[in-house]
Amino acid sequence: MALDDRKDTDFKFVGTRPDRPDGHDKVTGKARFGADAHAPGMLHGAIVRSPHAHARILRIDTTKAEALDGVKAVVTRADFAHGLSGEFGFVLENVMAGDKALYDGHAVAAIAASSALIARDAAKLVKVDYEILPHVTDVDAAMAESAPILNSSYADASVPEGLHPNVVRYHESGHGDVDAGFAKADLIIEDSFKTEATHQGYIEPHACLATLGSDGKGELWCTTQGHWIAQKTCAALVGIDTSQLRVTASEIGGGFGGKTTVFVEPVALALSRKANRPVKIVMNRSEVFRATGPTSSTSMDVKIGMTKDGTITAAQGTFRLQGGAFPGAPMEFSAMCAFAPYALDNVQQIGYDVISNRPKQAAYRAPGAPMASFAVESVIDELCKKLGLDPIEVRLKNASREGTKASYGPRFQRIGLVETLEAAKSHPHYSAPLKPGQGRGVSCGFWFNHGGETSVSLALSEDGTCQISVGTPDIGGSRASMALMAAEVLGIDYENFRVTVADTATLGYNDVSHGSRVTYASGLATIKAAKDAVNKLCKRAAAKWGIPEDAVYWEDGCAKPSGANAGNFDPIPLAEITKNMGSTGGPISGHFEATPEGAGVSFGTHIVDAEVDPETGKTAVVRYTVIQDAGKAIHPTYVEGQFQGGAAQGIGWALNEEYIYGEDGRLQNSIFLDYRVPVASDLPMIDTVIVEVPNPGHPYGVRGVGETGIVPPLAAIANAVSAAAGVRLRHLPMSPPRILRALKAQTRED
Amino acid sequence: MKIEVHLWSGLRTLTDGLEKVEVEASNTGELLDALAKDYPALVPVIEAGVSIAIDGRIIATGLMEPLRPDQEIYLMQRLKGG
Numbered sequence: 001m002a003l004d005d006r007k008d009t010d011f012k013f014v015g016t017r018p019d020r021p022d023g024h025d026k027v028t029g030k031a032r033f034g035a036d037a038h039a040p041g042m043l044h045g046a047i048v049r050s051p052h053a054h055a056r057i058l059r060i061d062t063t064k065a066e067a068l069d070g071v072k073a074v075v076t077r078a079d080f081a082h083g084l085s086g087e088f089g090f091v092l093e094n095v096m097a098g099d100k101a102l103y104d105g106h107a108v109a110a111i112a113a114s115s116a117l118i119a120r121d122a123a124k125l126v127k128v129d130y131e132i133l134p135h136v137t138d139v140d141a142a143m144a145e146s147a148p149i150l151n152s153s154y155a156d157a158s159v160p161e162g163l164h165p166n167v168v169r170y171h172e173s174g175h176g177d178v179d180a181g182f183a184k185a186d187l188i189i190e191d192s193f194k195t196e197a198t199h200q201g202y203i204e205p206h207a208c209l210a211t212l213g214s215d216g217k218g219e220l221w222c223t224t225q226g227h228w229i230a231q232k233t234c235a236a237l238v239g240i241d242t243s244q245l246r247v248t249a250s251e252i253g254g255g256f257g258g259k260t261t262v263f264v265e266p267v268a269l270a271l272s273r274k275a276n277r278p279v280k281i282v283m284n285r286s287e288v289f290r291a292t293g294p295t296s297s298t299s300m301d302v303k304i305g306m307t308k309d310g311t312i313t314a315a316q317g318t319f320r321l322q323g324g325a326f327p328g329a330p331m332e333f334s335a336m337c338a339f340a341p342y343a344l345d346n347v348q349q350i351g352y353d354v355i356s357n358r359p360k361q362a363a364y365r366a367p368g369a370p371m372a373s374f375a376v377e378s379v380i381d382e383l384c385k386k387l388g389l390d391p392i393e394v395r396l397k398n399a400s401r402e403g404t405k406a407s408y409g410p411r412f413q414r415i416g417l418v419e420t421l422e423a424a425k426s427h428p429h430y431s432a433p434l435k436p437g438q439g440r441g442v443s444c445g446f447w448f449n450h451g452g453e454t455s456v457s458l459a460l461s462e463d464g465t466c467q468i469s470v471g472t473p474d475i476g477g478s479r480a481s482m483a484l485m486a487a488e489v490l491g492i493d494y495e496n497f498r499v500t501v502a503d504t505a506t507l508g509y510n511d512v513s514h515g516s517r518v519t520y521a522s523g524l525a526t527i528k529a530a531k532d533a534v535n536k537l538c539k540r541a542a543a544k545w546g547i548p549e550d551a552v553y554w555e556d557g558c559a560k561p562s563g564a565n566a567g568n569f570d571p572i573p574l575a576e577i578t579k580n581m582g583s584t585g586g587p588i589s590g591h592f593e594a595t596p597e598g599a600g601v602s603f604g605t606h607i608v609d610a611e612v613d614p615e616t617g618k619t620a621v622v623r624y625t626v627i628q629d630a631g632k633a634i635h636p637t638y639v640e641g642q643f644q645g646g647a648a649q650g651i652g653w654a655l656n657e658e659y660i661y662g663e664d665g666r667l668q669n670s671i672f673l674d675y676r677v678p679v680a681s682d683l684p685m686i687d688t689v690i691v692e693v694p695n696p697g698h699p700y701g702v703r704g705v706g707e708t709g710i711v712p713p714l715a716a717i718a719n720a721v722s723a724a725a726g727v728r729l730r731h732l733p734m735s736p737p738r739i740l741r742a743l744k745a746q747t748r749e750d
Numbered sequence: 751m752k753i754e755v756h757l758w759s760g761l762r763t764l765t766d767g768l769e770k771v772e773v774e775a776s777n778t779g780e781l782l783d784a785l786a787k788d789y790p791a792l793v794p795v796i797e798a799g800v801s802i803a804i805d806g807r808i809i810a811t812g813l814m815e816p817l818r819p820d821q822e823i824y825l826m827q828r829l830k831g832g
Contacts, residue, residue: 157794158760171827172760200832257832332827348759363832409756409824410803450831451810515831597809697807707831 013487014700017637018494021479022251031251034207034223035282042209043072045271045281046119047264048109048126049291050101053135053357053665054148057101057128060109064125070118073275074126076109080270081239088236090326094360095237095266101130102150102325103357104666105290112271112279135357135665139299139322142166142356150355154327166355171332173408174348181314181346185305189382193375195714195732196658197297197322199289200364201649201677204253206292207282210268212238214276218245222265225255225473226512230262231504237266238273245269248503249473256649257363260512263292289670293362294659296321296329300375302338306383310394314346315339315407319372322354323361329353330361330368333448336408337711338372340446341395341417341603343404357665363514365646366447366707370653370714374732377443377715382728391442391719392425395605399444416629416693417444417603423689424605429625438611438622439723445604445711449704450515451596455508456525458486458533458590462582464575466490468529469502470522471510476706477638478518482526484634485700489530491557492574508593516704519634520599520695525592527699533590540577540584545569598697599704604628606647606712610720614743617736619655619721625687631695631703642705644686650713652678654721658733753781753817756824764791778802779813781823799828 025031062074077096084092097108109126113119134148141147143164154168163170182188208222218240224230227247235242252259264281272279283292299320305313317338323329331351339347384391399421400406402414424430424442434440457469468482483497511517538552541559545552551566552559558571581588609623626643633639656676660668669675694701714732721739722728727746731738753775762769766789773784781802786793802809803824809815810829817823 156798157764157791160763170760171758173758260832336827350760363830365832367830367832406806409758409826410808411806411822413806448808448829448831450829453811515829517831595810595812597812597815598807599810601808 011488013484013494014632014634015636016484017635018480020477021483021499022474033204033253034250036250037209037221037280039209039211039278042278042280043112043114043271043275044116044119045268045279046111046116046123047107047267047287048123048128050097050104050106050108051666052101052130052132053104053137054133055101055130056133057097057099057108058131059129061127062109064127065111065122068118068122068125070114071111071122072114072277073112073271074109075267075270075274079274080237080266084236088233090360091233091261092237094326095263103359105287105359107267107291110267110271112275137356137358137661137665139297139320139354139356142322142354143320143352150325150357154355167352168327168355169331169353171335171351173335175405176344176346178314178316178346178348182305184307184313186308187383187386188303188305189379190301190303191379191730193300193302193378193730195298195371195374197294197358198653198657199294199675200254200256200258201652202254202256202258205283205285205288206263208265208268209278209280210265210272211278212269212273214273216240216244218269220245220247220265220269221250222247223250223252223259225252225259225475225514227473227504228471228509229260229512230265233262234266234269238269246503246505249501252473252475255475256365257367257514258293260363260514261293285672286670289675290667291359293360295364295367296323296361298334298371300372302375302379304379304383306387308387310387310389310397312342312344312398315342315344316348317372317376318350320352320354321368322356322358324358325355326360327353327355328361333368334372337369337446338376339407341400341444342398342407343400344407347407349407365649365710369445369447369711370650373443373445373711374714374718378718378728378730381441381719392421392430395444396421413600414693414696415601415603416691419691419693420603420605420627420629423627423691424607427607427625427627427689429607429623429687434609437724438609439720441608441610441716441719441723443606443712443715443719445708446601447516447708447711448601449520449599450517451521451599452511452515452517453509453595454521454525455510455593456522456529456591457507458526458529460533460578460581460588462578464492464578465496466492468497468499468526469507470499470526471502471507472513472518472522473501475513476518476642477635478522480638481519481523481634485523485526486530489527489534490574491555516706516708517599520698520702520704521596523634523702524596524698525594528592529590531590532592533588536588536590537574537577540581541572543584544572598695600631600695600697602629602631602703602705602708604708604712606716608716608720610717610724612721612724612739617739617743619734619739621651621684621717624684625689626709627689627691628705628708629691629693629703630705631698632692632701633690634700634702636690639690639705640688643688643709646709647686647713648678648683650710651683651717654714654717654732654734656733656735751776751819753819753823755781755785758825758827761792761795764795765789775817777813777817778809778815781817782813801826801829
C-alpha cells in the first residue's frame, strides 16, 4: 500500500468531538441488536449441549423430541457439510460435535420449534448415549505425560518430538545469546506465573435470525464483528455458495474479539433449511460462557537479567496457553509481544499451544499479549524493587525506539513508547503520595495492529449530503470517525454524513472489525473514497468552466480554479455541483478497495494505585491512568473510551474474573452472579492521556487503539497489588482468597 | 534477485538448522513460493498463514509487495487480532 503523500497536521474536523451518530437510537432503545429481528413464520432454536467434559457420542435419539407438538426440525452433525478441513473443520466440530463431545457445553444437536419454550423442552427430550472419557482442563496437566489425549492428529510440524499430543503448535523466536546476556547481569530473577481463562464479557449474547431455502439461497441477520467472515464460514459449514448467503450485521453489544467467529449462526441456517422456515437462536448467558470463546488460560516462566544501573542484559520467556479443544491458542502473540517494549540484545521466547477439554478459545483484545505482559512486567517490577530503581526510569532506559530490533525480529519504524513513558513520568499521578496500605504499579504494553481487506463506497446526494457505506461493524464508534475523516476531505460539515454498515450483498469483501483495524483501514479507505469523489467533483467543475481537469482543485468544500492561468471563476460549492449531477454526467460516488498494509504498532503505559485489605484480601483500585500512543485521535472521546474500556476489562481480569472448572470438568460459574465482572462501583475514574506519534502508514497518522489498552493492566494492577500487599502475586485473578493465601504463605516464610 | 530472509528460530528444524536463508524473489508472493520450493518442510507453515516484515513494515497478507536485496526481510507468523 503506497503511503499517502499528504500528512495533514492542520485539521478542521479530525480531532473534534461531535455527538455519536448511533447515540440517539441506543439510548432510546430503537437500535436493533442480534435478538431484535423477527420474520413471519419464524421458529425458535434451542441447542442440546454435552454435560460431559470429554465423551464419545454413541447414539443420539431424537424421536421423542420430534414427536413433541410444535417441533419443526432437528439437526445433528449429519446435517452439515462433510469433508471440511483446516479452520473450517475446527469451527464445524466446535459448532456441532461429531464423534466426541470435547467440553462441557459442546453442542450435539439442535431443535427448531414454534416457540422458544417448546424448543427448550424438546431439547431435554433428545437422548444422547455417551461413553465418558477422561478429561483435562488445566494447561500444565494437559501437557503431562499421563494426560488424556483429545486428538492425536492435531499437532503440526512445528512441535518438537517427545511432547504430548495435546501440544499442537510450537513457537520459538528471539536473537542474541541469552546465556551470555545472563552472565553479564548483576541480578537475575526467574519466576513462574499463571492466569485463568476469562471471557470477553460482552453484554449482548450471540443471536441470529436465519433463512435458508432448499434452493441454497439464504439470509442471515446476526450480531458479529465481521459479517463477511460469517458469510464465508457459514456457507462452508452448511455447504452452499458464499455469494448465495446474504449476511447483515446487527448493532453489536460488545465483541472484544469474541464475535469474530460463528457459533449459533450455521446451526440456525441448518435448522431453517430443514424446516423451510426462518429460525432465530438467542444464546442465554450460561451458553455464552460454556460454549463460546473465552481467552486462553496460561502457565508462564520468565527470566530476566539486569545490571545495577537498570540495563536488561537478557530475557527469556516460556508461554504455555491452552486454547480449548482445538488448535489456535495465541501463544505466538504472547511470545512476540512479551518483550517487545524493550531493546534487548539477547532474548528468547517460546510458546506452546495446548488443547484441553474446554471451549475453543476466541480472540480477546490483543490475544495472548496481556498474559505475557503480566509475567514479564512483574519480573521487571521485582528487579526494580530489588535494585532500588525507579520503574519508569528503567523502562525508559531499555525502551524500544525507532530502529530498535524488536524482540520478534524486525526493526521498529516510528513508534511512541518513549513518549508514553515520558508522559507517565511527568503525570501528577506518578508523583502523588500514597496512603498507608496502598501500592503503585506501572506497566508497558505492546500490540501489533492490523490492516486487512477493506471496501468503502461513498455516494453524494443531490442536496449535497453524503452517504458512506462501510463493511466493518461499528464496535467502537467507527461511524463517527469515518464521517469526520470524510468531512475533512470533502470540506463539508460532519452533520452532512450518514454512515451505514452495509450488508454482504452491497459492498465488496471486508475483513472483520478486529486487530484494532477499523479506524486505520476503513478510515484510510474512506479518505481514499472521498478523494475519488473529489476528483469527480473537480472534473464536473472543469467541464463547466471549460478548463482542463488538472486546473481545478478542491478546498473548503468547493471546486476552485488553480490559479490565474486557469481562469477567473467563482468557487463552486459541493451542493451546487451535486444539484445537477444527474444531468451533468450522472451520480457522483467514490470508491476504494484495498488491503492496507501500513498499520502501525502501538504502545501504552499504565499507572495504577491499589489498596489491599489484609483481613479480607479485597483489592480496591483507587487511581488509574492510561497513557497510549493513538497516532492521531480522530474522535478523541472514543479513543479515551477505548483506553478506559481496556483498563476496566483489565481490572476484572486481574482481580476477579476466571473460569472455574470442577473435578468433573464442568464449568462451575456460568452466570454473571458467579463470574464477577467489574461494575461501576468497582472502578475509579480512569484518567487518560492521548499521545500522538503519527503512523507513517495512514494519511492522517492513525494507529489502532482498541487492543493495546488491555495489554498493560494485568501487570500494572499486579504490581500495585503486590506493592500494597507486600507479597508478589503470581496467579491471576488476584481474588480475595488468592491474596489471603499469598499473605499467609508470606507470614509462614517470615 | 537474491533476497535474504530471516526466519523465526522455531523454524530451524524445518530448514536444516538455518535461521536465515536466501531465495530468488522480486516480491512477497515470489518469496513465499521460493521458500516453499527450496524448503518444502515450510509448506504447512506458509499455508497456515505468515506475514512478512520489510524494513519493519509488517505486510500481513499482501503477495505483491516489491522487494529489494538491501531490505531487511523477516518472516513472521500471520497477524490477527481481537
